[in-house]
Amino acid sequence: MSDTISYPLVKRLAAEAVGTAFLLATVIGSGIMGEALSGGNDGLALLANAIATGCMLVVLILIFGPVSGAHFNPAVTLVFALRKDIAPAPAVTYVAVQIVGGVVGVLIAHAMFDLTLIQSSARLRTGGGQWLAEAVATFGLLASILGCVRWRPDAVAYAVGLYITAGYWFTASTSFANPAVTIARTLTDTFAGISTAHAPAFIAAQLVGAAAAFQFFRWLFAPPAGSRGQI
Amino acid sequence: MSDTISYPLVKRLAAEAVGTAFLLATVIGSGIMGEALSGGNDGLALLANAIATGCMLVVLILIFGPVSGAHFNPAVTLVFALRKDIAPAPAVTYVAVQIVGGVVGVLIAHAMFDLTLIQSSARLRTGGGQWLAEAVATFGLLASILGCVRWRPDAVAYAVGLYITAGYWFTASTSFANPAVTIARTLTDTFAGISTAHAPAFIAAQLVGAAAAFQFFRWLFAPPAGSRGQI
Amino acid sequence: MSDTISYPLVKRLAAEAVGTAFLLATVIGSGIMGEALSGGNDGLALLANAIATGCMLVVLILIFGPVSGAHFNPAVTLVFALRKDIAPAPAVTYVAVQIVGGVVGVLIAHAMFDLTLIQSSARLRTGGGQWLAEAVATFGLLASILGCVRWRPDAVAYAVGLYITAGYWFTASTSFANPAVTIARTLTDTFAGISTAHAPAFIAAQLVGAAAAFQFFRWLFAPPAGSRGQI
Amino acid sequence: MSDTISYPLVKRLAAEAVGTAFLLATVIGSGIMGEALSGGNDGLALLANAIATGCMLVVLILIFGPVSGAHFNPAVTLVFALRKDIAPAPAVTYVAVQIVGGVVGVLIAHAMFDLTLIQSSARLRTGGGQWLAEAVATFGLLASILGCVRWRPDAVAYAVGLYITAGYWFTASTSFANPAVTIARTLTDTFAGISTAHAPAFIAAQLVGAAAAFQFFRWLFAPPAGSRGQI
Numbered sequence: 001m002s003d004t005i006s007y008p009l010v011k012r013l014a015a016e017a018v019g020t021a022f023l024l025a026t027v028i029g030s031g032i033m034g035e036a037l038s039g040g041n042d043g044l045a046l047l048a049n050a051i052a053t054g055c056m057l058v059v060l061i062l063i064f065g066p067v068s069g070a071h072f073n074p075a076v077t078l079v080f081a082l083r084k085d086i087a088p089a090p091a092v093t094y095v096a097v098q099i100v101g102g103v104v105g106v107l108i109a110h111a112m113f114d115l116t117l118i119q120s121s122a123r124l125r126t127g128g129g130q131w132l133a134e135a136v137a138t139f140g141l142l143a144s145i146l147g148c149v150r151w152r153p154d155a156v157a158y159a160v161g162l163y164i165t166a167g168y169w170f171t172a173s174t175s176f177a178n179p180a181v182t183i184a185r186t187l188t189d190t191f192a193g194i195s196t197a198h199a200p201a202f203i204a205a206q207l208v209g210a211a212a213a214f215q216f217f218r219w220l221f222a223p224p225a226g227s228r229g230q231i
Numbered sequence: 232m233s234d235t236i237s238y239p240l241v242k243r244l245a246a247e248a249v250g251t252a253f254l255l256a257t258v259i260g261s262g263i264m265g266e267a268l269s270g271g272n273d274g275l276a277l278l279a280n281a282i283a284t285g286c287m288l289v290v291l292i293l294i295f296g297p298v299s300g301a302h303f304n305p306a307v308t309l310v311f312a313l314r315k316d317i318a319p320a321p322a323v324t325y326v327a328v329q330i331v332g333g334v335v336g337v338l339i340a341h342a343m344f345d346l347t348l349i350q351s352s353a354r355l356r357t358g359g360g361q362w363l364a365e366a367v368a369t370f371g372l373l374a375s376i377l378g379c380v381r382w383r384p385d386a387v388a389y390a391v392g393l394y395i396t397a398g399y400w401f402t403a404s405t406s407f408a409n410p411a412v413t414i415a416r417t418l419t420d421t422f423a424g425i426s427t428a429h430a431p432a433f434i435a436a437q438l439v440g441a442a443a444a445f446q447f448f449r450w451l452f453a454p455p456a457g458s459r460g461q462i
Numbered sequence: 463m464s465d466t467i468s469y470p471l472v473k474r475l476a477a478e479a480v481g482t483a484f485l486l487a488t489v490i491g492s493g494i495m496g497e498a499l500s501g502g503n504d505g506l507a508l509l510a511n512a513i514a515t516g517c518m519l520v521v522l523i524l525i526f527g528p529v530s531g532a533h534f535n536p537a538v539t540l541v542f543a544l545r546k547d548i549a550p551a552p553a554v555t556y557v558a559v560q561i562v563g564g565v566v567g568v569l570i571a572h573a574m575f576d577l578t579l580i581q582s583s584a585r586l587r588t589g590g591g592q593w594l595a596e597a598v599a600t601f602g603l604l605a606s607i608l609g610c611v612r613w614r615p616d617a618v619a620y621a622v623g624l625y626i627t628a629g630y631w632f633t634a635s636t637s638f639a640n641p642a643v644t645i646a647r648t649l650t651d652t653f654a655g656i657s658t659a660h661a662p663a664f665i666a667a668q669l670v671g672a673a674a675a676f677q678f679f680r681w682l683f684a685p686p687a688g689s690r691g692q693i
Numbered sequence: 694m695s696d697t698i699s700y701p702l703v704k705r706l707a708a709e710a711v712g713t714a715f716l717l718a719t720v721i722g723s724g725i726m727g728e729a730l731s732g733g734n735d736g737l738a739l740l741a742n743a744i745a746t747g748c749m750l751v752v753l754i755l756i757f758g759p760v761s762g763a764h765f766n767p768a769v770t771l772v773f774a775l776r777k778d779i780a781p782a783p784a785v786t787y788v789a790v791q792i793v794g795g796v797v798g799v800l801i802a803h804a805m806f807d808l809t810l811i812q813s814s815a816r817l818r819t820g821g822g823q824w825l826a827e828a829v830a831t832f833g834l835l836a837s838i839l840g841c842v843r844w845r846p847d848a849v850a851y852a853v854g855l856y857i858t859a860g861y862w863f864t865a866s867t868s869f870a871n872p873a874v875t876i877a878r879t880l881t882d883t884f885a886g887i888s889t890a891h892a893p894a895f896i897a898a899q900l901v902g903a904a905a906a907f908q909f910f911r912w913l914f915a916p917p918a919g920s921r922g923q924i
Contacts, residue, residue, distance in 0.1 A: 063378025147756025170722035294609025491863035525840025
């Protein structure tokens with residue numbers, strides 16, 4: 001997930017765009033399929049949605065991680081910028097292509113299911129509980145990433161997939177935990193949608209959670225005084 | 232998944248045939264069992280179908296990968312042929328035994344469940360959305376394989392299993408993503424079937440998706456100019 | 463899974479007994495819980511049963527594999543005896559404690575759920591389709607083990623767990639694939655039971671499948687003539 | 694999971710507190726969400742609960758294991774104290790922050806779902822079968838940990854997550870297997886709750902199971918006489 005690999009920026013941006021598009025196609029597509037087949041049982045639909053999203057995240061991070069870091073998420077890019085793992089200018093371009101890629105992913109999902117390509121979500125997701133949930137969800141997502149980057153880089157892909165599978169269930173908001181995902185999900189009036197009016201507060205909560213994780217783990221993982229670093 | 236291991240062709244073909252037979256027995260068998268037990272809830276049937284297929288793919292690639300590359304899929308063999316990882320003549324024999332193995336797998340599933348051995352599917356799967364879905368599904372499958380072959384060869388088996396589990400849900404077509412699987416699935420009038428008339432367009436879309444993945448990842452993963460290759 | 467570790471036989475037998483007891487407690491216990499909570503939907507009950515059994519197998523093989531080989535299954539012990547990985551005398555004691563351990567596991571499951579400790583199953587599982595299913599299931603189980611022992615010993619535990627999760631769904635018999643499990647399952651009149659009268663044919667089919675896998679993979683994996691062995 | 698890493702105690706306690714809070718937020722939160730969405734089907738709710746908890750445990754142990762050992766559980770801390778892997782004084786502080794962290798996790802779950810922050814559970818979980826189940830569940834959890842610490846330290850996180858996913862299904866008590874979790878679960882009148890009056894017997898059974906696992910695996914894993922230790 002770090003910025004040390006020297007692919008040219010255009011390839012890194014391509015990796016971020018294609019990866020985020022696949023992520024959103026999965027989030028939206030599996031939500032549509034889940035709702036269509038579950039006979040009104042939203043528990044079953046969410047289970048399909050959670051398993052599909054978690055599985056896909058593992059795969060996308062395995063494929064694109066060594067090229068771009070596989071952020072697919074402005075909150076992740078923000079934290080890597082705070083860590084100086086990515087410079088501000090490429091970080092801004094990362095965020096831009098993540099948003100564009102996410103929107104393209106929604107279009108692909110709608111096209112596959114023969115739905116109107118651009119929709120407007122009527123799904124209400126608001127209130128203090130939801131915002132707390134997004135802050136907690138994003139704190140945990142960054143915890144997964146920062147913890148594995150620190151101790152088990154080979155496990156980042158698995159940890160993120162497992163975390164999001166859990167996140168769909170334990171947070172009241174189903175763990176969007178990603179501003180690009182949140183923006184893209186305003187454009188679908190299906191299972192995974194969110195009303196445009198409710199997106200900004202979600203994004204604010206996500207950034208708060210990400211920043212808190214950055215601070216907490218910077219303190220927690222700092223090498224003990226006098227040590228030469230941890231293995 | 233590469234062609235560098237020097238088993239004689241007859242063993243490689245045996246591995247492809249047995250592996251593809253097990254894959255199809257799993258796709259068809261778990262579809263039959265899922266539909267039989269789910270009390271009319273197709274969401275639950277598809278969940279069982281997706282989990283069983285994903286788990287089996289991991290296992291089959293672990294077992295047969297070092298012998299034949301564990302393609303089990305003419306679209307995969309095509310891409311490895313384009314990469315010059317397999318010569319044209321053995322590639323053609325791979326495709327032939329994949330098709331035969333897939334048909335045998337269907338027969339085994341039908342025999343286990345005491346059904347007519349050869350059936351004709353009446354299941355309609357057609358239209359632009361379905362074809363786009365198959366192209367996307369196969370692009371993603373090849374992305375999983377090419378990405379892991381490039382960066383994490385030990386993870387290929389896991390990535391393919393996870394990808395297909397997600398694919399059953401996020402694509403409108405449930406991700407056949409495999410011409411041999413498509414042909415075999417015309418021979419069952421059960422949950423996983425597809426009408427013979429609709430198979431050719433599925434296969435065409437799969438080959439388009441596979442070729443696109445080959446082109447995209449050849450460009451994306453090419454070592455940066457002046458580098459001596461990537462670690 | 464091999465016999466090269468030099469623990470004394472009493473410890474190896476303890477590992478086989480405790481492991482098989484946990485395996486059966488899981489098979490029976492999760493069947494009881496699944497049926498009790500699924501509101502008559504056997505698909506959901508089988509999904510719980512399959513996931514619980516698969517997860518537990520991974521764990522038990524990780525724990526006990528280095529002590530006893532983690533066979534937990536007379537069909538597996540038979541194949542390792544055919545391979546000369548275990549001598550005939552300890553193999554016989556393995557099978558004996560596997561059977562005893564399996565019965566104890568059933569007792570524990572019944573005790574946990576406040577059921578009569580020893581029961582007699584009325585569940586009919588018979589016919590050519592079921593017997594073919596058991597032969598296929600056991601062939602595949604041994605394929606998973608022999609393939610991973612050959613190429614990826616660290617993955618044996620994961621492969622077996624994933625294989626059995628798939629096996630519950632794709633085989634018409636739900637993949638007992640284990641004579642000790644079959645015997646133990648005659649003693650429970652719950653979801654996972656099998657009538658005593660139908661057990662012998664299951665066991666015969668399992669041994670046929672195991673022997674076929676031994677023969678096939680001995681041929682398939684034999685080093686190419688003139689090679690010094692495969693990496 | 695051992696005590697050899699030299700982080701200062703305050704950081705180790707922070708890791709235990711945050712990890713246990715996330716664990717409980719997941720157990721309670723996914724129980725609430727599962728029950729809310731499953732339309733009265735408790736099997737589906739428990740499946741969501743089990744998958745979410747198992748996935749989260751993997752992630753939390755990956756993140757916090759190298760800092761504190763990732764016990765999150767007084768029964769685990771007890772066994773590591775018996776093994777002399779942690780001294781008595783820090784062990785007591787571990788248990789204290791695990792309990793506090795667990796309670797905070799319940800509060801967070803309730804806040805996310807807009808529920809009364811502190812509740813009193815009316816859920817009855819008592820009787821010999823339940824107590825046996827908790828002893829078995831905790832024996833198995835410690836078996837997972839001690840087995841992987843002995844043979845496959847990198848797999849501890851995965852083994853614990855898989856074990857608890859199975860445990861929710863095969864034990865009659867759904868495998869609390871953790872005194873801090875038990876105390877915290879008395880404070881929620883939702884799916885995962887337990888009446889306060891029934892908690893002490895659960896905790897006693899858990900400690901019995903943990904102590905039994907310590908004794909059994911100390912004997913089982915002891916190096917064969919005359920050996921210099923096992924690889």
